[in-house]
Amino acid sequence: MLSLEYYLVLSALLFTIGVLGVLIRRNAIIIFMCIELMLNAANLAFVAISRSLRHAEGQLFVFFVMAVAAAEVAIGLAIIVSVFKHKETINVDEVNSLKG
Amino acid sequence: MSKALIIILLISPLVGFLINGLLGRWLKGNEKLSGGIGALAVLISLICSIIAFIKVQGGTTLEGEAGILYPWISAETFSFNIGFHVDALTTVMLLVITGVGFLIHIYSIGYMHGDAGYTRYFAYLNLFVFAMLILVLGNNYVMMFVGWEGVGLCSYLLIGFWYEKQSATDAGKKAFIVNRIGDFGFLLGMFTLFAAFGSLDFVSIFDKAEAGTIDIVFGETTKVTLIVATLLLFVGAIGKSAQIPLYVWLPDAMEGPTPVSALIHAATMVTAGVYMIARSAVLYNLAGTGLVVAWIGVLTALFAAIVALKQNDIKRILAYSTVSQLGYMFVGVGVGAYASGIFHLVTHAFFKGLMFLTAGSVMHAMANELDIRKMGGLRNKLPITYATFLVGALAIAGAPFLSGFWSKDEILHSAWGSSKAIYIIGLITAFLTAFYMFRLIFVTFYGKSRVEPEVASHLHESPAVMWLPLVILAVPSALIGLLIGWNGHDSVFHHFTESVFSAGHGDEGHAKELGSAIPFMIISSIVGLLGIAFAWTRYKDRVPSDEPTNALQRLVANKFYIDEIYNTFIVQPIKNISHFLLWKVFDTLIVDGIVNAIAAIVRVIGGTLRRLQTGLVQVYIVSMVIGIVLFLAYYLFFA
Numbered sequence: 150m151l152s153l154e155y156y157l158v159l160s161a162l163l164f165t166i167g168v169l170g171v172l173i174r175r176n177a178i179i180i181f182m183c184i185e186l187m188l189n190a191a192n193l194a195f196v197a198i199s200r201s202l203r204h205a206e207g208q209l210f211v212f213f214v215m216a217v218a219a220a221e222v223a224i225g226l227a228i229i230v231s232v233f234k235h236k237e238t239i240n241v242d243e244v245n246s247l248k249g
Numbered sequence: 250m251s252k253a254l255i256i257i258l259l260i261s262p263l264v265g266f267l268i269n270g271l272l273g274r275w276l277k278g279n280e281k282l283s284g285g286i287g288a289l290a291v292l293i294s295l296i297c298s299i300i301a302f303i304k305v306q307g308g309t310t311l312e313g314e315a316g317i318l319y320p321w322i323s324a325e326t327f328s329f330n331i332g333f334h335v336d337a338l339t340t341v342m343l344l345v346i347t348g349v350g351f352l353i354h355i356y357s358i359g360y361m362h363g364d365a366g367y368t369r370y371f372a373y374l375n376l377f378v379f380a381m382l383i384l385v386l387g388n389n390y391v392m393m394f395v396g397w398e399g400v401g402l403c404s405y406l407l408i409g410f411w412y413e414k415q416s417a418t419d420a421g422k423k424a425f426i427v428n429r430i431g432d433f434g435f436l437l438g439m440f441t442l443f444a445a446f447g448s449l450d451f452v453s454i455f456d457k458a459e460a461g462t463i464d465i466v467f468g469e470t471t472k473v474t475l476i477v478a479t480l481l482l483f484v485g486a487i488g489k490s491a492q493i494p495l496y497v498w499l500p501d502a503m504e505g506p507t508p509v510s511a512l513i514h515a516a517t518m519v520t521a522g523v524y525m526i527a528r529s530a531v532l533y534n535l536a537g538t539g540l541v542v543a544w545i546g547v548l549t550a551l552f553a554a555i556v557a558l559k560q561n562d563i564k565r566i567l568a569y570s571t572v573s574q575l576g577y578m579f580v581g582v583g584v585g586a587y588a589s590g591i592f593h594l595v596t597h598a599f600f601k602g603l604m605f606l607t608a609g610s611v612m613h614a615m616a617n618e619l620d621i622r623k624m625g626g627l628r629n630k631l632p633i634t635y636a637t638f639l640v641g642a643l644a645i646a647g648a649p650f651l652s653g654f655w656s657k658d659e660i661l662h663s664a665w666g667s668s669k670a671i672y673i674i675g676l677i678t679a680f681l682t683a684f685y686m687f688r689l690i691f692v693t694f695y696g697k698s699r700v701e702p703e704v705a706s707h708l709h710e711s712p713a714v715m716w717l718p719l720v721i722l723a724v725p726s727a728l729i730g731l732l733i734g735w736n737g738h739d740s741v742f743h744h745f746t747e748s749v750f751s752a753g754h755g756d757e758g759h760a761k762e763l764g765s766a767i768p769f770m771i772i773s774s775i776v777g778l779l780g781i782a783f784a785w786t787r788y789k790d791r792v793p794s795d796e797p798t799n800a801l802q803r804l805v806a807n808k809f810y811i812d813e814i815y816n817t818f819i820v821q822p823i824k825n826i827s828h829f830l831l832w833k834v835f836d837t838l839i840v841d842g843i844v845n846a847i848a849a850i851v852r853v854i855g856g857t858l859r860r861l862q863t864g865l866v867q868v869y870i871v872s873m874v875i876g877i878v879l880f881l882a883y884y885l886f887f888a
Contacts, residue, residue, distance in 0.1 A: 172871055241866050249862025 156197030163190035177229050177239040181222075188218050252318065255311065255333045258297035258343070259382050265290025265375035273368035280367050284358035287371030291354050291378055295347035302340040306745065311335040313452040316388050327447070334388035334451055338749045341591060342385040342524055345598045349516045350378050352718040356606055357508040359714035360613060370410060370506065377403035381517050385524060390439050390449040393525065397435065397489065400518045401428045407513060408505040420501040427498040431488015438481030441466055442532075445474050455531040475536035482529060483542055486522025492549045492579060496572045497812060503564040507609030510564060515571045515605050516598035523578040523594050527587045530750055539583045540667065546579025547664070547671045547678070552809075554681035558688070559806040561793055562619045563608050566689050570645065571601055573678060577660050580675060586663030587750045588743045592734060593656035595742075596644070600653060600726040604641040606719055610634040610711045611693065616704050621689060622792055626698035630708045635694050637719040642690050644726045646683035647777035651727050654774065655734030662737065662769045676776055683780025691788040699792065737766040 163186055170183030192211045199207025233239050265287050269276065276283045317332035354374060361370050380399025387393045401424075409421030439449060444466045446454045457463060463471040466478075486492070491499035502514045513519070526533060526542060533539050550573045557569035574597050581590025612619065614631055628635040644653040657679060665672040700708065710716065733742040797803040804810070 168874060172867055172874065175867075244866070245864030247862065248864030249859035 153197055153201045157194060160190045160194040160197070163187075163193065175240050175242050177232070177241055180241065181225055181229070184225075185218060185222075188214055252311070252316070252333065254297055254300060255335060255386060256318075258294050258301065258347075259379070259386060261290045261293040261297075262375040262378040262382065266372050266379060269368050269375060270372035273372065276368050280358070280362065283368045283371055284354070284361075287375050288351065288354040288358065290375050291347055291351045294343075294378065294382065295351045298340065298343035298347045301335060302344055305335065305337055305340045310337075310748075312388065313450075321391075327443070329389060329391045329449065331392065332388040332450075333386045335386065336749050337746045338524075338527060338591065339385055341595060341746065343382070345520075345595055346378065346381050346385065346517050349598050349602045349722070350381075350512055352722055353508045353512045353516075353602065353606065356511075356609070356715050356718040357506075359712050360508055360609055361506065366410065370407075373403055373406050373410070374509070374512070377407070377513060377518070381521075384521055388451055390442065390451075390454075393528075394432075394435065394439060397485070397521060397525075398432065400513070400521065401425065401432070401489070404428075404502070404513050404518055407509040408502045410505055410509070414504070417504040420498075420504040424498040424502050427495050428488045431485045431495055434481045434484025434488070435486075438478050438483075438485060441474065441478040441481060445471075445478060451528065458531050458535055472536065475532060476538055479529065479532050479536040479538045480541065482525065482532075483522075483538070483545075486525055486542075486579075487545065488522075489525075490519050490522030490575045490579070491572050492522075492545050492576065493552060496549060496553065497815060499572055500565050500568040500808075503562075503568050507564065507605055507612060510568070511602045511605030511609070514568065515601040519571065519575055520578065520594045520598065523575070523582055523590055526579070526582045527591050527750075530582075530587050533582075534585065539585055541583070543580045543583025543664065543667065543671055546576040546581075546583055547674045548576070549573070550576030550580065550678045551674050551681075554678045554685065555805060556808045557685040558681065559793075559797070559802060561621055563611065563621050563624075563689065563693065564605070564619055566621075566685060567601070567604055567608060570604075570682065570686065571597075573682060574601065574645070576678075577657060577675065580664050580671060581660040584660075584663050584667040584671070586660060586738075588746045589656065589659035589663055589738075591746065592740075592742050593653075593660055596652035596656040596726075596730055596734075599722055599729060600641040600644040603637060603719060603722040603726050604645070606715075606722065607634050607638040607641065610715055610719065611638075613711050613715065614708050615700065618700075618704065621692045623699055623701065624693045625696045625700065625792070626694070627700075627708075628694040631694075631710050633710055633716045633719065637716075637723040638694070639690065640723045640727050642686045644730075646686050646781055647679055647773050648781075649770075649774045650731055652725070652730030652734070654770075654777075655730030655737075655740075658766065658770050658773045659734070659737055661773060662766050665769065676772070679773060680776045680780045683777045684784045687781045687784035688788045688793075691784060692793060696790045696792070 167183045167185075167187035167190060170186065171180050174180055174183065192214055195207040195211050195214070199205065229239055232244060236244060238244070268286050269283055273283070276286075312334045316334055317330045319331055320328055321331045322329045354371075357370065357374065361367055364370065377400060380396050380403055382396070384393055384396025384400060387396060405421045405425040408424050409418045411417045412421075442454060443449055445463050446457050447464070448454060448457075458475070461471065463474060465471055466474045468474065468477075488495045499514060499519065503510055505514075533542070553569045553572035553576065557566050557573065560566045560569060574593070578590045578593050578597070581587070581593055583590075611624070611627065611631065611634060614627075614634070615624065618624070640651070644651040647654045647657050661672055661675045661679070664675055698705065733745075734740050797806045807813075
């Protein structure tokens with residue numbers, strides 16, 4: 150059995166990729182996918198620690214996170230569709246009408 | 250006496266005010282309905298007042314705990330109730346207010362005919378009656394003060410009723426501001442009383458005052474506290490009842506409609522000060538400040554009578570006459586003859602109300618002419634007006650057996666017992682009163698007509714709705730003195746009000762010290778008749794000259810330049826201070842400066858910070874991530 154550290158390192162890597170993706174990419178759908186990546190990185194950490202400690206709560210939380218992620222996808226995609234209808238672009242640099 | 254009766258009495262004019270005030274838009278164009286509602290509201294009050302009067306005569310009063318309606322303000326150490334105090338003095342005032350008030354409402358239906366503000370007028374008039382009723386019905390000084398301010402407001406509204414006229418709005422403002430000075434004194438007096446007695450209820454204050462349980466607020470003894478309190482209250486009375494030095498608003502108040510002058514500025518509101526002192530009789534007796542009141546009163550009486558000698562405006566003559574007669578009332582209550590002072594208040598309400606209404610009738614006939622030099626010979630054209638005015642003038646001049654004769658004589662008689670000087674000044678004033686009143690009559694109603702031709706062509710007697718109240722008012726003006734004033738200090742009126750005032754000075758004992766009133770009556774009558782005769786010789790067929798001939802006459806004709814003196818030494822300095830110090834310096838520099846400075850600071854900070862708001866989502870996310878990383882680093886490595 151692989152030790153816990155491997156899982157956690159993988160999780161941290163995935164999370165960092167997600168953060169960088171959100172910060173660097175301009176396409177709203179890519180940013181969205183990166184957010185999902187971060188959520189799943191957290192899920193991985195949950196599951197790994199849950200197994201290592203022999204506690205079921207961590208696995209339970211993963212279901213919560215999945216439910217939240219599903220809800221987020223529904224709303225987030227709806228926003229992206231409506232932004233596209235309005236601006237004909239999903240490039241977040243061009244959606245800046247709140248500039249002070 | 251049931252409280253329901255008093256509530257109906259009080260609420261009825263308020264309902265009239267609400268109907269005319271709120272629904273005026275729909276009543277417009279229907280003068281009969283609007284005026285009818287106004288008069289009906291007061292008629293209901295009048296009927297209730299008569300019932301209350303009969304019950305009080307039967308010995309039932311409503312005072313103290315029994316009169317409390319509901320608690321109004323209640324805090325830890327003090328509480329005020331809404332409650333009524335109905336005794337002989339109250340019912341006398343109620344009858345005067347609603348009785349004279351009702352007749353004046355009837356008269357107004359005719360007088361205000363065709364005026365654009367017809368419903369507004371009746372709304373104000375009903376509101377006035379309501380406020381005046383609160384003033385006399387209240388069982389504590391707070392309620393009295395509410396009424397006191399209420400009548401002041403209505404007075405202001407009605408003086409400035411024709412607000413498109415500059416002089417009317419100015420007069421309204423003048424009345425309001427001068428009254429404010431007096432009201433300030435009244436407030437301070439109330440505070441002093443509260444500090445001294447821990448209550449403002451009439452019954453508890455008077456009981457404590459008589460028992461001597463008074464906290465010292467000023468000076469060394471309780472008497473000093475009472476002196477301060479009563480004098481401060483008297484300042485309020487000076488303002489409201491137009492005494493020296495705050496009388497200046499009343500002559501100007503004649504800018505209002507004439508029935509208003511009759512009701513507010515002759516019969517009721519201006520007598521509120523006299524009522525207040527009579528109500529506080531216990532305090533004034535204990536403090537011994539009555540003599541101050543009497544002196545102010547008698548000096549005002551003399552001063553106003555002198556000024557009235559050279560006035561040529563019919564309403565102004567009556568206004569100065571009112572100031573003068575109010576002075577008499579203060580002499581009465583000042584020398585401890587409270588019943589006599591109130592008696593004069595009652596008779597004065599009738600005859601002065603009557604005279605103002607007749608003056609209104611003259612104005613009505615003369616197309617609003619006020620200058621008596623442009624009248625003359627009116628007695629043939631306006632017989633009813635002339636006859637009723639004559640009754641009023643004879644009553645005020647003290648012609649034997651008319652109402653003014655009895656009341657004025659009682660006051661002078663009582664004054665003799667306190668101070669001979671007051672008596673003599675009062676007697677001189679009586680002479681002057683007879684003189685200027687009959688000067689007015691001879692110039693207006695006798696001699697050759699000086700009426701301008703186009704006015705003369707439609708000179709007419711007023712309609713019945715106007716002359717009927719005149720005739721009805723003329724009856725009590727002539728007879729009420731005989732009916733309730735016969736036998737001077739032993740009269741029906743004195744016995745009726747005995748229960749209110751006997752607690753204090755003991756009016757009856759007072760009368761016995763004075764001895765017989767008959768010599769005084771003879772002297773007053775002779776003086777009054779001399780005044781009339783003197784006016785006859787001077788003004789039988791002579792017109793008052795336009796230009797004063799010597800310095801003394803010029804002084805009197807210009808009312809001793811009192812308005813000019815006030816203007817120079819008080820009004821202008823205050824205006825200048827307001828303009829330069831308060832407006833230019835304090836308001837413009839300091840207040841505006843602070844506000845503008847705050848706005849400028851906000852603008853600078855905002856201008857800087859708005860650059861952070863790029864509108865790019867990822868910039869926000871970067872700052873968020875940096876923040877999270879910094880916090881994490883802090884907690885992981887340093888905390």
